[in-house]
Amino acid sequence: MSMQDSVGVYDTAEFADNPEARCSIVLILDVSGSMGGLKIHTVNQAMVKFGEIIKEDSVTALRADVAVIEFDHEARVVLDFTNGTDFEPPVLSAKGGTNYSNAVNLALEIIETRKQSYRDGGIAYYRSLAYFLSDGYPEHDNDGELARAADRLKAAEDDRGIAFFCFGIGSPDLPVDMSALNNLAPRAAIELTNMEQLDGSIQWLSRSVAAVSQSQPGEAIRLPEPDYLDF
Amino acid sequence: MSGKQHWRIAAATAAGASHLRDDTPNQDAVAHRLVGVRHGQVVVAAVADGAGSASRSDEGSGIAVATAVDTVVRGIERKPAAAMREHLATSLVRDAVKRAKNEVIRHARRQSVEPRELASTLIVAIASDRLLTAAQVGDGAVVAFNLGDGTAKTLCAAHTGEYANETTFITSRTRPHRIASVGHAAGSDFDAVALITDGLQNLALQMPEREAFMGFWNPMLNDLAHSEEPDAVAGRLHAFISGERVQSRTSDDVTIAIATRYSPNSKEDEQ
Numbered sequence: 001m002s003m004q005d006s007v008g009v010y011d012t013a014e015f016a017d018n019p020e021a022r023c024s025i026v027l028i029l030d031v032s033g034s035m036g037g038l039k040i041h042t043v044n045q046a047m048v049k050f051g052e053i054i055k056e057d058s059v060t061a062l063r064a065d066v067a068v069i070e071f072d073h074e075a076r077v078v079l080d081f082t083n084g085t086d087f088e089p090p091v092l093s094a095k096g097g098t099n100y101s102n103a104v105n106l107a108l109e110i111i112e113t114r115k116q117s118y119r120d121g122g123i124a125y126y127r128s129l130a131y132f133l134s135d136g137y138p139e140h141d142n143d144g145e146l147a148r149a150a151d152r153l154k155a156a157e158d159d160r161g162i163a164f165f166c167f168g169i170g171s172p173d174l175p176v177d178m179s180a181l182n183n184l185a186p187r188a189a190i191e192l193t194n195m196e197q198l199d200g201s202i203q204w205l206s207r208s209v210a211a212v213s214q215s216q217p218g219e220a221i222r223l224p225e226p227d228y229l230d231f
Numbered sequence: 232m233s234g235k236q237h238w239r240i241a242a243a244t245a246a247g248a249s250h251l252r253d254d255t256p257n258q259d260a261v262a263h264r265l266v267g268v269r270h271g272q273v274v275v276a277a278v279a280d281g282a283g284s285a286s287r288s289d290e291g292s293g294i295a296v297a298t299a300v301d302t303v304v305r306g307i308e309r310k311p312a313a314a315m316r317e318h319l320a321t322s323l324v325r326d327a328v329k330r331a332k333n334e335v336i337r338h339a340r341r342q343s344v345e346p347r348e349l350a351s352t353l354i355v356a357i358a359s360d361r362l363l364t365a366a367q368v369g370d371g372a373v374v375a376f377n378l379g380d381g382t383a384k385t386l387c388a389a390h391t392g393e394y395a396n397e398t399t400f401i402t403s404r405t406r407p408h409r410i411a412s413v414g415h416a417a418g419s420d421f422d423a424v425a426l427i428t429d430g431l432q433n434l435a436l437q438m439p440e441r442e443a444f445m446g447f448w449n450p451m452l453n454d455l456a457h458s459e460e461p462d463a464v465a466g467r468l469h470a471f472i473s474g475e476r477v478q479s480r481t482s483d484d485v486t487i488a489i490a491t492r493y494s495p496n497s498k499e500d501e502q
Contacts, residue, residue, distance in 0.1 A: 009471045010471045013448075015447060016435065019438075125394065126396055214249045
Protein backbone atom coordinates (compact mmCIF):
# COMPACT_ATOMS: atom_id res chain seq x y z
CA MET A 1 0.00 0.00 0.00
CA SER A 2 1.29 3.43 -0.86
CA MET A 3 1.48 5.51 2.29
CA GLN A 4 0.50 8.61 0.28
CA ASP A 5 -2.92 7.19 -0.53
CA SER A 6 -5.77 8.49 1.56
CA VAL A 7 -7.81 5.49 0.53
CA GLY A 8 -7.12 2.28 2.40
CA VAL A 9 -5.11 3.91 5.18
CA TYR A 10 -5.02 1.60 8.21
CA ASP A 11 -7.48 -0.65 6.41
CA THR A 12 -6.23 -3.50 8.59
CA ALA A 13 -7.52 -1.65 11.67
CA GLU A 14 -10.40 -3.54 13.20
CA PHE A 15 -13.17 -2.07 15.27
CA ALA A 16 -14.32 -3.19 18.68
CA ASP A 17 -17.68 -4.91 18.44
CA ASN A 18 -19.60 -2.81 20.95
CA PRO A 19 -23.37 -2.58 20.92
CA GLU A 20 -24.75 0.75 19.69
CA ALA A 21 -26.31 3.01 22.30
CA ARG A 22 -30.07 2.62 22.13
CA CYS A 23 -33.02 4.98 22.00
CA SER A 24 -36.30 3.29 22.90
CA ILE A 25 -39.44 4.65 21.26
CA VAL A 26 -42.99 3.65 22.06
CA LEU A 27 -45.96 4.54 19.89
CA ILE A 28 -49.11 4.35 21.99
CA LEU A 29 -52.03 4.40 19.60
CA ASP A 30 -55.76 4.65 20.16
CA VAL A 31 -57.63 1.90 18.27
CA SER A 32 -61.06 2.54 19.80
CA GLY A 33 -64.02 2.19 17.45
CA SER A 34 -64.12 5.89 16.65
CA MET A 35 -60.59 5.67 15.16
CA GLY A 36 -62.00 3.43 12.38
CA GLY A 37 -61.78 4.38 8.72
CA LEU A 38 -59.55 7.24 7.61
CA LYS A 39 -57.84 7.83 10.96
CA ILE A 40 -56.58 4.28 11.51
CA HIS A 41 -55.68 4.04 7.81
CA THR A 42 -53.60 7.23 8.13
CA VAL A 43 -51.88 5.89 11.26
CA ASN A 44 -51.00 2.63 9.48
CA GLN A 45 -49.65 4.48 6.43
CA ALA A 46 -47.68 6.88 8.65
CA MET A 47 -46.04 3.98 10.48
CA VAL A 48 -44.77 2.66 7.14
CA LYS A 49 -43.15 6.05 6.46
CA PHE A 50 -41.88 6.15 10.04
CA GLY A 51 -39.99 2.91 9.40
CA GLU A 52 -38.62 4.18 6.10
CA ILE A 53 -37.31 7.41 7.65
CA ILE A 54 -35.71 5.52 10.57
CA LYS A 55 -33.94 3.22 8.13
CA GLU A 56 -32.67 6.08 5.93
CA ASP A 57 -29.78 6.67 8.32
CA SER A 58 -27.75 3.63 9.34
CA VAL A 59 -26.79 4.98 12.77
CA THR A 60 -30.38 5.97 13.63
CA ALA A 61 -31.66 2.57 12.47
CA LEU A 62 -29.16 0.75 14.68
CA ARG A 63 -29.89 2.90 17.72
CA ALA A 64 -33.68 3.00 17.48
CA ASP A 65 -35.64 0.40 19.43
CA VAL A 66 -39.31 0.68 18.52
CA ALA A 67 -42.37 -0.77 20.28
CA VAL A 68 -46.04 -0.24 19.46
CA ILE A 69 -48.88 -0.37 21.99
CA GLU A 70 -52.50 -0.23 20.87
CA PHE A 71 -55.27 0.63 23.28
CA ASP A 72 -59.01 0.70 23.43
CA HIS A 73 -60.55 -0.04 26.83
CA GLU A 74 -57.56 -2.36 27.24
CA ALA A 75 -53.92 -1.95 26.23
CA ARG A 76 -51.79 -4.46 24.30
CA VAL A 77 -48.19 -4.59 23.06
CA VAL A 78 -48.64 -5.27 19.34
CA LEU A 79 -44.94 -4.91 18.57
CA ASP A 80 -42.36 -5.45 21.30
CA PHE A 81 -39.07 -3.53 21.11
CA THR A 82 -37.52 -4.10 17.71
CA ASN A 83 -34.34 -2.61 16.31
CA GLY A 84 -34.95 0.06 13.67
CA THR A 85 -33.21 -2.04 11.03
CA ASP A 86 -35.83 -4.80 11.52
CA PHE A 87 -38.89 -2.62 12.10
CA GLU A 88 -41.98 -3.93 10.29
CA PRO A 89 -44.97 -1.65 10.91
CA PRO A 90 -47.98 -3.45 12.36
CA VAL A 91 -51.38 -2.97 10.74
CA LEU A 92 -53.92 -1.80 13.31
CA SER A 93 -57.68 -2.02 13.17
CA ALA A 94 -60.19 -0.14 15.33
CA LYS A 95 -62.64 -1.50 17.85
CA GLY A 96 -63.80 -1.00 21.46
CA GLY A 97 -63.86 1.82 24.00
CA THR A 98 -61.11 4.07 25.39
CA ASN A 99 -58.95 3.90 28.49
CA TYR A 100 -55.73 5.96 28.82
CA SER A 101 -54.31 4.87 32.15
CA ASN A 102 -53.90 1.21 31.13
CA ALA A 103 -51.96 2.31 28.05
CA VAL A 104 -49.73 4.73 29.95
CA ASN A 105 -48.98 2.19 32.67
CA LEU A 106 -48.12 -0.49 30.09
CA ALA A 107 -45.85 1.91 28.19
CA LEU A 108 -43.96 2.96 31.32
CA GLU A 109 -43.63 -0.68 32.33
CA ILE A 110 -42.14 -1.89 29.03
CA ILE A 111 -39.80 1.13 28.85
CA GLU A 112 -38.47 0.43 32.35
CA THR A 113 -38.04 -3.27 31.55
CA ARG A 114 -36.18 -2.35 28.37
CA LYS A 115 -33.85 0.03 30.21
CA GLN A 116 -33.08 -2.67 32.73
CA SER A 117 -32.13 -5.03 29.91
CA TYR A 118 -29.82 -2.31 28.50
CA ARG A 119 -28.18 -1.94 31.90
CA ASP A 120 -27.85 -5.70 32.29
CA GLY A 121 -26.22 -5.91 28.87
CA GLY A 122 -23.86 -2.98 29.45
CA ILE A 123 -25.56 -1.05 26.64
CA ALA A 124 -25.61 2.75 26.80
CA TYR A 125 -28.96 4.37 26.14
CA TYR A 126 -30.67 7.65 25.47
CA ARG A 127 -33.81 9.11 26.93
CA SER A 128 -36.92 7.28 25.71
CA LEU A 129 -39.45 8.84 23.38
CA ALA A 130 -43.18 8.17 23.59
CA TYR A 131 -45.90 9.20 21.15
CA PHE A 132 -49.43 8.97 22.50
CA LEU A 133 -52.35 9.41 20.11
CA SER A 134 -56.07 9.45 20.87
CA ASP A 135 -59.23 10.72 19.20
CA GLY A 136 -61.43 10.99 22.19
CA TYR A 137 -62.39 10.95 25.76
CA PRO A 138 -61.33 7.93 27.89
CA GLU A 139 -64.77 6.97 29.16
CA HIS A 140 -63.34 3.75 30.64
CA ASP A 141 -60.94 5.60 32.95
CA ASN A 142 -61.86 6.80 36.38
CA ASP A 143 -60.43 10.11 37.55
CA GLY A 144 -58.21 8.52 40.17
CA GLU A 145 -56.49 6.14 37.74
CA LEU A 146 -56.02 8.90 35.20
CA ALA A 147 -54.54 11.23 37.82
CA ARG A 148 -52.13 8.53 38.99
CA ALA A 149 -51.05 7.84 35.39
CA ALA A 150 -50.50 11.58 34.91
CA ASP A 151 -48.38 11.69 38.09
CA ARG A 152 -46.26 8.77 36.92
CA LEU A 153 -45.72 10.45 33.56
CA LYS A 154 -44.75 13.73 35.20
CA ALA A 155 -42.28 11.93 37.44
CA ALA A 156 -40.77 10.11 34.46
CA GLU A 157 -40.44 13.39 32.54
CA ASP A 158 -38.97 15.25 35.52
CA ASP A 159 -36.49 12.43 35.96
CA ARG A 160 -35.64 12.89 32.26
CA GLY A 161 -36.32 9.19 31.73
CA ILE A 162 -38.80 9.82 28.98
CA ALA A 163 -40.03 12.52 26.62
CA PHE A 164 -43.76 11.89 26.36
CA PHE A 165 -45.74 13.60 23.59
CA CYS A 166 -49.54 13.56 23.59
CA PHE A 167 -51.61 14.17 20.48
CA GLY A 168 -55.37 14.44 20.02
CA ILE A 169 -56.82 13.86 16.56
CA GLY A 170 -60.14 15.40 15.55
CA SER A 171 -61.56 17.31 12.62
CA PRO A 172 -62.69 20.90 12.09
CA ASP A 173 -66.33 19.71 12.27
CA LEU A 174 -65.82 17.41 15.23
CA PRO A 175 -62.98 18.68 17.42
CA VAL A 176 -61.39 16.19 19.76
CA ASP A 177 -62.14 16.55 23.48
CA MET A 178 -58.66 17.47 24.71
CA SER A 179 -59.54 17.76 28.39
CA ALA A 180 -58.37 14.32 29.53
CA LEU A 181 -55.28 14.52 27.32
CA ASN A 182 -54.42 17.91 28.78
CA ASN A 183 -54.68 16.46 32.26
CA LEU A 184 -52.55 13.48 31.33
CA ALA A 185 -49.82 15.17 29.31
CA PRO A 186 -46.58 16.07 31.12
CA ARG A 187 -45.92 18.59 28.33
CA ALA A 188 -48.56 20.52 26.37
CA ALA A 189 -50.82 18.14 24.44
CA ILE A 190 -51.11 18.94 20.76
CA GLU A 191 -54.41 19.06 18.89
CA LEU A 192 -54.37 17.74 15.34
CA THR A 193 -57.30 18.63 13.12
CA ASN A 194 -56.73 16.76 9.87
CA MET A 195 -55.09 13.66 8.39
CA GLU A 196 -52.10 15.57 6.99
CA GLN A 197 -51.27 16.78 10.48
CA LEU A 198 -51.65 13.25 11.84
CA ASP A 199 -49.37 11.83 9.16
CA GLY A 200 -46.92 14.71 9.69
CA SER A 201 -46.80 14.22 13.45
CA ILE A 202 -45.64 10.61 13.07
CA GLN A 203 -43.01 11.65 10.53
CA TRP A 204 -41.94 14.32 13.02
CA LEU A 205 -41.49 11.52 15.57
CA SER A 206 -39.18 9.61 13.23
CA ARG A 207 -37.05 12.73 12.74
CA SER A 208 -37.03 13.21 16.53
CA VAL A 209 -35.65 9.69 16.90
CA ALA A 210 -32.80 10.69 14.58
CA ALA A 211 -32.18 13.85 16.64
CA VAL A 212 -32.06 11.98 19.96
CA SER A 213 -30.06 8.99 18.78
CA GLN A 214 -27.38 11.19 17.21
CA SER A 215 -27.18 13.63 20.10
CA GLN A 216 -23.73 14.06 21.58
CA PRO A 217 -22.74 14.25 25.22
CA GLY A 218 -24.01 17.38 26.90
CA GLU A 219 -26.20 18.28 23.99
CA ALA A 220 -29.61 19.70 24.78
CA ILE A 221 -31.63 17.68 22.30
CA ARG A 222 -33.07 19.89 19.61
CA LEU A 223 -36.21 18.23 18.38
CA PRO A 224 -37.35 19.14 14.89
CA GLU A 225 -39.86 22.00 14.47
CA PRO A 226 -43.50 20.79 14.65
CA ASP A 227 -44.03 21.72 10.99
CA TYR A 228 -46.92 19.25 10.69
CA LEU A 229 -49.21 21.88 12.25
CA ASP A 230 -48.80 23.99 9.10
CA PHE A 231 -51.06 21.63 7.14
CA MET B 232 16.22 1.56 29.61
CA SER B 233 19.50 3.35 29.30
CA GLY B 234 20.39 6.28 27.10
CA LYS B 235 18.19 9.08 25.93
CA GLN B 236 14.59 8.37 25.13
CA HIS B 237 12.73 10.36 22.52
CA TRP B 238 9.10 10.45 21.40
CA ARG B 239 7.24 10.69 18.15
CA ILE B 240 3.74 12.14 18.26
CA ALA B 241 1.01 12.36 15.66
CA ALA B 242 -2.54 13.66 16.03
CA ALA B 243 -5.63 14.35 13.97
CA THR B 244 -9.15 15.66 14.46
CA ALA B 245 -12.15 15.56 12.14
CA ALA B 246 -15.79 16.62 12.22
CA GLY B 247 -18.29 13.81 12.67
CA ALA B 248 -21.06 12.92 10.26
CA SER B 249 -23.79 14.69 12.23
CA HIS B 250 -21.80 17.93 12.31
CA LEU B 251 -20.95 17.74 8.62
CA ARG B 252 -24.65 17.28 7.90
CA ASP B 253 -25.70 20.26 10.08
CA ASP B 254 -22.79 22.32 8.82
CA THR B 255 -21.57 22.89 12.39
CA PRO B 256 -17.83 23.06 13.05
CA ASN B 257 -15.67 20.31 14.50
CA GLN B 258 -16.01 20.94 18.25
CA ASP B 259 -13.12 18.66 19.21
CA ALA B 260 -9.61 19.99 19.68
CA VAL B 261 -6.13 18.54 20.13
CA ALA B 262 -2.74 20.03 21.10
CA HIS B 263 0.64 18.48 21.78
CA ARG B 264 4.27 19.44 22.40
CA LEU B 265 7.61 17.70 22.87
CA VAL B 266 9.71 19.11 25.69
CA GLY B 267 13.47 18.55 25.76
CA VAL B 268 14.83 17.55 29.14
CA ARG B 269 18.29 16.53 30.23
CA HIS B 270 17.67 12.81 29.78
CA GLY B 271 15.68 13.03 26.53
CA GLN B 272 12.17 14.18 25.79
CA VAL B 273 8.79 14.41 27.46
CA VAL B 274 5.58 14.39 25.48
CA VAL B 275 2.60 16.52 26.52
CA ALA B 276 -0.76 16.10 24.82
CA ALA B 277 -4.38 17.09 25.34
CA VAL B 278 -7.70 16.40 23.64
CA ALA B 279 -11.09 17.98 24.32
CA ASP B 280 -14.63 17.43 23.12
CA GLY B 281 -16.79 20.56 22.98
CA ALA B 282 -20.40 20.06 24.03
CA GLY B 283 -22.79 19.66 21.13
CA SER B 284 -25.34 22.00 22.68
CA ALA B 285 -22.87 24.78 23.42
CA SER B 286 -22.86 27.37 20.67
CA ARG B 287 -19.12 28.12 20.88
CA SER B 288 -17.75 24.91 22.29
CA ASP B 289 -15.20 24.71 19.45
CA GLU B 290 -13.59 27.78 21.07
CA GLY B 291 -13.92 26.18 24.52
CA SER B 292 -12.21 22.95 23.52
CA GLY B 293 -9.47 24.84 21.65
CA ILE B 294 -8.69 27.06 24.63
CA ALA B 295 -8.82 24.08 27.00
CA VAL B 296 -6.22 21.99 25.14
CA ALA B 297 -3.91 24.94 24.45
CA THR B 298 -3.99 26.09 28.09
CA ALA B 299 -3.57 22.58 29.47
CA VAL B 300 -0.54 21.84 27.28
CA ASP B 301 1.04 25.25 28.02
CA THR B 302 0.58 24.74 31.74
CA VAL B 303 2.19 21.31 31.71
CA VAL B 304 5.06 22.37 29.45
CA ARG B 305 5.87 25.35 31.66
CA GLY B 306 5.65 23.13 34.74
CA ILE B 307 8.13 20.63 33.30
CA GLU B 308 10.49 23.35 32.10
CA ARG B 309 10.47 24.75 35.61
CA LYS B 310 10.75 21.40 37.34
CA PRO B 311 11.59 18.38 35.12
CA ALA B 312 10.86 16.01 38.04
CA ALA B 313 7.16 16.77 37.44
CA ALA B 314 7.36 14.33 34.52
CA MET B 315 9.03 11.64 36.67
CA ARG B 316 7.28 11.47 40.00
CA GLU B 317 3.67 10.55 40.52
CA HIS B 318 2.77 13.15 43.13
CA LEU B 319 4.36 16.00 41.18
CA ALA B 320 2.80 14.85 37.91
CA THR B 321 -0.61 14.56 39.61
CA SER B 322 -0.40 18.15 40.86
CA LEU B 323 0.69 19.36 37.44
CA VAL B 324 -2.12 17.73 35.45
CA ARG B 325 -4.71 18.84 37.99
CA ASP B 326 -3.32 22.37 37.76
CA ALA B 327 -3.60 22.11 33.96
CA VAL B 328 -7.32 21.25 34.27
CA LYS B 329 -7.88 24.14 36.66
CA ARG B 330 -6.11 26.66 34.46
CA ALA B 331 -7.88 25.36 31.36
CA LYS B 332 -11.25 25.92 33.03
CA ASN B 333 -10.25 29.38 34.28
CA GLU B 334 -9.02 30.40 30.83
CA VAL B 335 -12.24 29.19 29.19
CA ILE B 336 -14.27 31.22 31.70
CA ARG B 337 -12.11 34.31 31.14
CA HIS B 338 -12.65 33.96 27.41
CA ALA B 339 -16.42 33.61 27.94
CA ARG B 340 -16.45 36.82 30.02
CA ARG B 341 -14.46 38.72 27.42
CA GLN B 342 -16.89 37.58 24.76
CA SER B 343 -19.91 38.23 27.04
CA VAL B 344 -21.24 34.69 26.69
CA GLU B 345 -22.20 32.17 29.34
CA PRO B 346 -19.34 29.78 30.22
CA ARG B 347 -21.63 26.85 29.41
CA GLU B 348 -21.61 27.98 25.77
CA LEU B 349 -17.94 26.95 25.78
CA ALA B 350 -18.48 23.66 27.62
CA SER B 351 -15.87 21.03 26.89
CA THR B 352 -14.36 17.84 28.25
CA LEU B 353 -10.56 17.62 28.72
CA ILE B 354 -7.90 14.93 28.83
CA VAL B 355 -4.27 15.96 29.40
CA ALA B 356 -1.32 13.56 29.48
CA ILE B 357 2.42 13.66 30.27
CA ALA B 358 4.73 10.85 29.18
CA SER B 359 8.41 10.49 29.96
CA ASP B 360 10.72 7.48 30.02
CA ARG B 361 9.85 7.01 33.70
CA LEU B 362 6.16 7.80 33.99
CA LEU B 363 2.92 8.27 32.10
CA THR B 364 0.31 10.42 33.86
CA ALA B 365 -3.05 11.72 32.70
CA ALA B 366 -6.06 13.63 34.02
CA GLN B 367 -9.53 13.30 32.55
CA VAL B 368 -12.76 15.29 32.97
CA GLY B 369 -15.68 13.90 30.97
CA ASP B 370 -15.65 11.12 28.42
CA GLY B 371 -13.06 9.89 25.93
CA ALA B 372 -10.03 7.84 26.96
CA VAL B 373 -6.28 7.83 27.50
CA VAL B 374 -4.45 4.53 27.06
CA ALA B 375 -0.85 3.46 27.74
CA PHE B 376 0.66 0.70 25.58
CA ASN B 377 3.60 -1.65 25.68
CA LEU B 378 4.60 -1.95 22.03
CA GLY B 379 6.68 -5.02 22.72
CA ASP B 380 4.11 -7.32 24.29
CA GLY B 381 0.92 -5.60 23.14
CA THR B 382 -0.43 -4.95 26.63
CA ALA B 383 -2.39 -1.81 27.36
CA LYS B 384 -3.79 0.07 30.31
CA THR B 385 -6.61 2.62 30.33
CA LEU B 386 -5.32 5.30 32.66
CA CYS B 387 -8.38 7.25 33.79
CA ALA B 388 -12.05 6.73 34.55
CA ALA B 389 -14.63 8.47 32.37
CA HIS B 390 -17.48 10.61 33.69
CA THR B 391 -20.74 9.42 32.20
CA GLY B 392 -24.35 9.86 33.23
CA GLU B 393 -27.29 7.48 33.01
CA TYR B 394 -27.88 8.47 29.41
CA ALA B 395 -25.56 8.08 26.46
CA ASN B 396 -25.58 11.80 25.76
CA GLU B 397 -24.55 12.91 29.24
CA THR B 398 -21.10 13.70 30.56
CA THR B 399 -19.18 16.18 32.72
CA PHE B 400 -17.48 19.31 31.41
CA ILE B 401 -14.67 21.39 32.88
CA THR B 402 -17.05 24.37 32.91
CA SER B 403 -19.90 22.52 34.62
CA ARG B 404 -17.99 22.04 37.88
CA THR B 405 -16.70 24.63 40.31
CA ARG B 406 -13.52 22.62 40.84
CA PRO B 407 -13.06 20.32 37.85
CA HIS B 408 -9.47 19.60 38.91
CA ARG B 409 -10.79 17.98 42.10
CA ILE B 410 -13.14 15.59 40.30
CA ALA B 411 -10.71 14.86 37.45
CA SER B 412 -9.75 11.20 37.23
CA VAL B 413 -5.95 10.92 37.40
CA GLY B 414 -4.08 7.75 36.46
CA HIS B 415 -0.48 6.62 36.07
CA ALA B 416 1.55 3.93 34.37
CA ALA B 417 5.24 3.12 34.85
CA GLY B 418 7.54 4.17 32.00
CA SER B 419 9.37 0.86 32.40
CA ASP B 420 6.17 -1.00 31.46
CA PHE B 421 4.72 1.25 28.78
CA ASP B 422 6.31 3.02 25.82
CA ALA B 423 3.33 4.50 23.97
CA VAL B 424 0.28 6.54 24.86
CA ALA B 425 -2.91 7.53 23.05
CA LEU B 426 -5.70 10.00 23.72
CA ILE B 427 -9.10 9.85 22.04
CA THR B 428 -12.36 11.74 22.31
CA ASP B 429 -15.73 10.10 22.76
CA GLY B 430 -16.33 9.69 19.01
CA LEU B 431 -13.73 6.91 18.76
CA GLN B 432 -14.48 5.29 22.09
CA ASN B 433 -16.80 2.57 20.79
CA LEU B 434 -14.37 1.61 18.01
CA ALA B 435 -11.13 1.65 19.99
CA LEU B 436 -12.21 0.32 23.38
CA GLN B 437 -14.04 -2.79 24.47
CA MET B 438 -17.02 -1.54 26.46
CA PRO B 439 -18.15 -1.39 29.17
CA GLU B 440 -14.72 -2.35 30.62
CA ARG B 441 -13.03 0.41 28.54
CA GLU B 442 -10.08 -1.84 27.72
CA ALA B 443 -8.06 -1.07 24.59
CA PHE B 444 -9.17 -3.11 21.57
CA MET B 445 -5.74 -3.81 20.08
CA GLY B 446 -7.03 -4.59 16.58
CA PHE B 447 -7.85 -0.93 16.31
CA TRP B 448 -4.56 0.40 17.69
CA ASN B 449 -1.91 -1.88 16.22
CA PRO B 450 -1.74 -0.52 12.64
CA MET B 451 -1.33 3.12 13.67
CA LEU B 452 1.02 2.44 16.62
CA ASN B 453 3.24 0.31 14.38
CA ASP B 454 3.17 2.99 11.70
CA LEU B 455 4.28 5.73 14.10
CA ALA B 456 6.84 3.53 15.89
CA HIS B 457 8.59 2.89 12.58
CA SER B 458 8.15 6.26 10.92
CA GLU B 459 10.77 8.96 10.53
CA GLU B 460 8.02 11.42 9.67
CA PRO B 461 5.37 11.86 12.36
CA ASP B 462 3.69 14.56 10.24
CA ALA B 463 3.03 11.99 7.53
CA VAL B 464 1.55 9.68 10.15
CA ALA B 465 -0.69 12.56 11.29
CA GLY B 466 -1.90 12.86 7.69
CA ARG B 467 -2.69 9.17 7.58
CA LEU B 468 -4.50 9.40 10.92
CA HIS B 469 -6.60 12.23 9.52
CA ALA B 470 -7.40 10.25 6.38
CA PHE B 471 -8.38 7.30 8.56
CA ILE B 472 -10.66 9.13 11.00
CA SER B 473 -12.33 11.23 8.30
CA GLY B 474 -12.69 8.22 5.99
CA GLU B 475 -15.77 6.15 5.32
CA ARG B 476 -14.88 3.24 7.61
CA VAL B 477 -14.77 5.38 10.76
CA GLN B 478 -17.40 7.94 9.73
CA SER B 479 -20.04 5.30 9.01
CA ARG B 480 -19.66 3.98 12.55
CA THR B 481 -19.82 7.16 14.59
CA SER B 482 -21.75 10.40 14.26
CA ASP B 483 -19.62 12.40 16.71
CA ASP B 484 -16.48 14.44 16.06
CA VAL B 485 -13.38 12.26 16.22
CA THR B 486 -9.93 13.07 17.62
CA ILE B 487 -6.85 10.98 18.23
CA ALA B 488 -3.31 11.67 19.44
CA ILE B 489 -0.71 8.90 19.62
CA ALA B 490 2.87 9.01 20.87
CA THR B 491 5.54 6.32 20.78
CA ARG B 492 8.91 6.29 22.54
CA TYR B 493 12.21 5.26 20.95
CA SER B 494 15.95 5.38 21.57
CA PRO B 495 17.45 7.73 18.96
CA ASN B 496 20.85 6.01 19.21
CA SER B 497 19.72 2.42 18.72
CA LYS B 498 18.39 1.98 15.20
CA GLU B 499 18.35 -1.80 15.14
CA ASP B 500 14.68 -2.15 15.90
CA GLU B 501 13.68 0.44 13.32
CA GLN B 502 12.52 -0.45 9.78
